[in-house]
Every structure is written in C-alpha cells, then in structure tokens.
Amino acid sequence: MNILIKSAKILDTKSDFHNTVQDILVEDGLITKIGSHLKNPNAYTEIAFKDLHISQGWFDSSVCFGEPGFEERETIENGIKTAALSGFTAVALNPNTNPIIDTSTDVSYLKSKGVNKAVKLLPIGALTKGSKGIDLAELYDMKNAGATAFYDYKKPISNPNLLKIALQYASNFNGLVCSYPQENKIAGLGVMNENVTSTSLGLKGNPDLAEELQIARDLFLLEYTGGKLHIPTISTAKGVALIREAKAKKLDVSCSVAVHNLYFTDESLTHFDTNFKVKPPLRTLDDITALIDGLKDGTIDMVTSDHNPLDIELKKIEFDHAEYGTIGLESAFGALLQKFTLKKTIEILTRGKQRFGASENPIKIGGKINATLFNPALKYSFSKAHIHSKSYNAIFMDETLKGEVYGVIANNTLVLK
Structure with a gap:
C-alpha cells in the first residue's frame, strides 16, 4: 500500500x-x-x-459481533468494516456467541476471520465453560491460541472461590481475568437504576450497591491472590472510589466505562425506549461526574462503546422483556467529543491497548x-x-x-x- x-x-x-x-x-x-x-x-x-x-489508531475493549451463531445481529466481516469506518484499528471481541468462545479452536476461528484486515481482532475467551460460571474454561490453551483476556460477558462470577482460582491460575501465564461487577442477589430483577425515577416509572430497580459489593469482593480477592484483573463497564461513583483505593495499594487492576454511561442518566428512560435499556444501567448525574473525574485522573483506564448489536425482535417489545444492549462504535467518537476536549478524546480512544495486547504505533x-x-x-x-452495523439498536x-x-x-x- x-x-x-x-x-x-x-x-x-x-x-x-x-x-x-x-x-x-x-x-x-x-x-x-x-x-x-x-x-x-x-x-x-x-x-x-x-x-x-x-492520530494513532483507536482501541475498543468490548465489542460484540454475533458471529458465530447470531449472524442476523452482526457478522465478523461487517463488524470489522463498522469498526474501521468508526475509527478503530483494534477491538477486543466478546465471547457471547453461539457456541460460546470457550476453547482454543473457537479462538483460532476468530483469529482467522481477522487475518489481513485493517482492524485487529483480539478475541476474549470465556472465563468459564459455556459462560455458566461453574467450571473454568481452557484458559491456558485459549491464551496460546491468541485469546487476549477471559470474560463471561455481562455475567458475574457468583462463586468467589472460582474467581480466586481463576486469578491464581491465570497469573502463571500473565492472563487477564475480567469480572463483571454485579451481585445478582442484590440486583434481582432490576431493569434500570434504583432511584426515584424507577419508582415513578414503575420499573424494578438495580441499586448501586449491586455493583459496589461485587467490586469490593473482587478487589479483596485480587489482593489475596495477585494476578491481573479487569473490571469492565463500571457505572457508579462508589465503584470509582473503590478502584482508586485499590490502585493506591498497587493492585494490578484496570477498569472501563461504557461511553453511554458518561452521557445519559436514568431520566432518559421516561419514554420507555428500550434502546436505553443497557447493562449496567444508566445511573445519575453524580455518578457521571465521578466517572468523568475517574477518567481524568486515570482511575478509569479506558472507555468502551460496549457495542452490542441486537435484532429488532429483541428490542421492540415490552421494556421488562427487552434485551440489554446498544450499538456504539459509530457514535463513540462523536459522543466523547461532546464531553471532552479533542486532546482528551484522542487520549481516551487510544488507551488500554497494552492491557489487551494491542500494539502502539506512534x-x-x-x-x-x-x-x-x-x-x-x-x-x-x-x-x-x-x-x-446490521442492527439499529442505537442509544x-x-x-x-x-x-x-x-x-x-x-x-x-x-x-x-
């Protein structure tokens, strides 16, 4: 060229x-x-x-492309094109496919689909078999096949001993373990942030506490085991504070925030638009302020679009039953520029590469x-x-x-x- x-x-x-x-x-x-x-x-x-x-090419630490199994939502080929036209030259690809990406063969398949493309695909392998949270998947074999991290997408590890073992085991080969920050027993059936808005709308709430308890637990485990931990898509002010404290202790922890959690509050749900049904839920203005402060001082390592294409049948239904998720690659740059200076926006978009194994090219x-x-x-x-994208569920x-x-x-x- x-x-x-x-x-x-x-x-x-x-x-x-x-x-x-x-x-x-x-x-x-x-x-x-x-x-x-x-x-x-x-x-x-x-x-x-x-x-x-x-600028240097941009990086996104959390995207979903559907394939294999959900090609009606998105294919890898079109997902790569979407990422490129949105400015991204490297993306970490979540394992929430059908079948779940939980073997070295699955990882090799994804790697092969990204050969000779402008966008580097960095497959994330499932942390547990089938992302069921019971038994660890083939972490070492997936790492050797090219997995950049291990994560049961949007599924918290409820068993603390399982996460402890995962951190200990993955530390033997410098593996990055991701743990979704939600305590399900506290979150219950909540579909939005627990607040006065959820009460007025008559929707079940998911409180800040559900995120904060899980983050606190995971950080205690990390302090005990060592290893590398990534906490994806935090959304609360207290969550930022907990991770700030952990970094002050020199724990090897990183975290991300979804761009829409920097932009919208739970009040955006007043029209019951299911495009605003995301996980973690949209929180409050105080949370947004804390998240932005966390980005500015380096507590939050990276911003993700948390791109998750979903077909219309999964979104155009009653709010309680709609799937969580929004596409975000195409809007990430434009949304960040509405919140940050150009200099800061570019810095944010180029963060996190080394954590997920993407190269920097000045x-x-x-x-x-x-x-x-x-x-x-x-x-x-x-x-x-x-x-x-093939799907139009855009927040x-x-x-x-x-x-x-x-x-x-x-x-x-x-x-x-």
Missing part, C-alpha cells in the same frame, strides 16, 4: 510531529517521510479531506502506519444514515454529536468512507 496523506494535523503525543500539519508518505505500510508539501513523483494515491486530522518516520483519519469539527444529528439515535471519522490506515490496508 503506497499513499500520500496531504495536510493532516497530527495528534500523537508520542510523535515528534505532534500538533503540526504535515504530509505523510506511506510506502508498503511504513511511514517513509513526514514533512510539508511532499512531492508525489510516483503518482501514489493521495488522501485529502477537509480539516483532516490523524506516527514516526520508519514506523508502521496504524492511524485514524477524522474531522473533529463537524456537528450532526446521529441517525440511521450514520449506522454501518444515541437523534442525539447531536460532534466529529466525523474518515477511516483508518492499518495493517497495510486502507478503509475510507
């Missing part, structure tokens, strides 16, 4: 050209020249867009090109026209967002809108 990128503002604090407008010459997937007004004697393809900005001469192209200025109302539908992604250049592959 040989291209010349024209007049791009480089946003990469690890690059000598950070915050400058440059031309970038790419030959065979490597950056060979960076400078002003580079010539193009070999008539390479030129890339020029309005208000073009470029924009420098001689380095591999792994980059996202975008325009941060455009404002628009998010609509179906902006969706590349950000009709929201005013900011920033347009042009595409990505990675793995010697160019994907543009």
